[in-house]
Amino acid sequence: MSTIFVTGGNGYLGSYTATQLLSEGHRLALLVRAGSRREALEKLWATWQLHWDVETFAAHLSKIRIIRGDLHAPDLGVSAGDQDRLREEADSILHIAASLNRKSDKACLNTNLRGTLSVIKLARFLRDHGHLQRYSHVSTVAVAGERNKEIVHEDAAIDFGRSDYDPYGRTKKFCEHMARELLPDIPLTFFRPSIVMGDARHERTTQFDMVRAFCVIADLPLIPLDPNTRLDIVNADWVGHAIATLHTKAETAFDTYHLSAGISSLSARQIADALVASTGRTARFAGSLDRAFDVAVRAMNRAPRGTPVAGLGALLKVFWPYVTYDTVFDNARAVTEVGRAPTPFDAYCSDLYRWSKANDFTFRATPLPASIA
Numbered sequence: 001m002s003t004i005f006v007t008g009g010n011g012y013l014g015s016y017t018a019t020q021l022l023s024e025g026h027r028l029a030l031l032v033r034a035g036s037r038r039e040a041l042e043k044l045w046a047t048w049q050l051h052w053d054v055e056t057f058a059a060h061l062s063k064i065r066i067i068r069g070d071l072h073a074p075d076l077g078v079s080a081g082d083q084d085r086l087r088e089e090a091d092s093i094l095h096i097a098a099s100l101n102r103k104s105d106k107a108c109l110n111t112n113l114r115g116t117l118s119v120i121k122l123a124r125f126l127r128d129h130g131h132l133q134r135y136s137h138v139s140t141v142a143v144a145g146e147r148n149k150e151i152v153h154e155d156a157a158i159d160f161g162r163s164d165y166d167p168y169g170r171t172k173k174f175c176e177h178m179a180r181e182l183l184p185d186i187p188l189t190f191f192r193p194s195i196v197m198g199d200a201r202h203e204r205t206t207q208f209d210m211v212r213a214f215c216v217i218a219d220l221p222l223i224p225l226d227p228n229t230r231l232d233i234v235n236a237d238w239v240g241h242a243i244a245t246l247h248t249k250a251e252t253a254f255d256t257y258h259l260s261a262g263i264s265s266l267s268a269r270q271i272a273d274a275l276v277a278s279t280g281r282t283a284r285f286a287g288s289l290d291r292a293f294d295v296a297v298r299a300m301n302r303a304p305r306g307t308p309v310a311g312l313g314a315l316l317k318v319f320w321p322y323v324t325y326d327t328v329f330d331n332a333r334a335v336t337e338v339g340r341a342p343t344p345f346d347a348y349c350s351d352l353y354r355w356s357k358a359n360d361f362t363f364r365a366t367p368l369p370a371s372i373a
Contacts, residue, residue, distance in 0.1 A: 003027045003065065003089040004247070005126075007119060008097030010040075012207040013138065013196060015047040016240025017096060022060045026248065029065040029090055031076060031097070040066045045368040050199075050206050058372050065089075071097055071115030076122060083125070090126060092134040094247050095119045100209075102166040102318045112171035113178075120182050127186055136189040136247045139176055141232070141258060142169030143192065147327040151263060154256040154333065157192070165321045189252060193239050194232040194260035194329055195322060200343035201237055203355035206363040211356050213319035216312065218275055218283070218353065225324065226287035227269035231345070232328045234261050238342040245338050254333050262331030266345055278350030290324060 004021060008014035009030040018028060034040035041061075048057055065085070069077035078086070099111035116137070126132040144152050145162035158177075164170040176190055197210050205211060217223060239259045246252055272283035297320055300313025335341045 002091040005090045010043040014096040019051045020244040087130040096138045102168040105167045108167040108171040116175040141329045143173035190256040198352040200235040203351035208361040222286040224289035224293035227285040229326045230265040232265040233345040257334040258329040260329040265328040274346035
């Protein structure tokens, strides 16, 4: 049986995609930075328990090959023996791993650019010495750069003459360019999620940066937003399902897909109304305060490092531009091919809000039992 080589399978979005693929019967070779197989399994279990109980996790281990390596290392740090096994078994690559550190040029350069180049080199190796059928890359709608009050379609998103919000969007944009330039004769698929927040099936999450920023803004006595601003927020369970479905299709209609809420994105007012109906708290908007709030966030970001004020400022500084630009990303391609649309954010945002605050923005993972080998 063929195998999918996956990077980032122990990350937030990677956990959704990997467990979906395994549930569908696919075999995976998972690149994990770990000193031993046991440590790698512990890293997987830390995020996969959001989706599975330990019995289900153990039942799928026979379909997993752990490839110990590192995106920052030459040739991904993959041993010669593992390279030989990948050449024999792997027929596609799904590159999910990335640095989401939107403030750090260094982190984005090393993980997103250098790491992706190493994955592309592996793809070329498998093309020349194996039987590579597809290379898929999880990108981001942030490759579209600075926008305002737009509906962006896939083929019009990338413009190298347009400024970017941060190093994350800039490096991910060039990652797409590298793949197109260096893998011209391999079927490519690019997935561009928008703001991925929460799971429509339950209130729990393991990713809190965006959730914390959302809760902070929702709790302000005056929300410094135009209430008609659209927020392109998409549920992680739909995104993971879409990636798994499209990556394993024999042939896709397009090579690029926005995994987003699209034109069904809700306004700030619609989201606030859902929170008000569920929690009973009030929501007042003051769009004229947006510039003053931006100045305040920048001031907080300059506070001494390590202080709570600086941490909150850094969080909001990253999140704020993606909230205020009132831009959505058309998702008609993905919805048509996947066969269902994402769940509107107002259907589950109240549960996510309550659970995250009640648990102090922490997912309390359980240790992997010693009996799992």
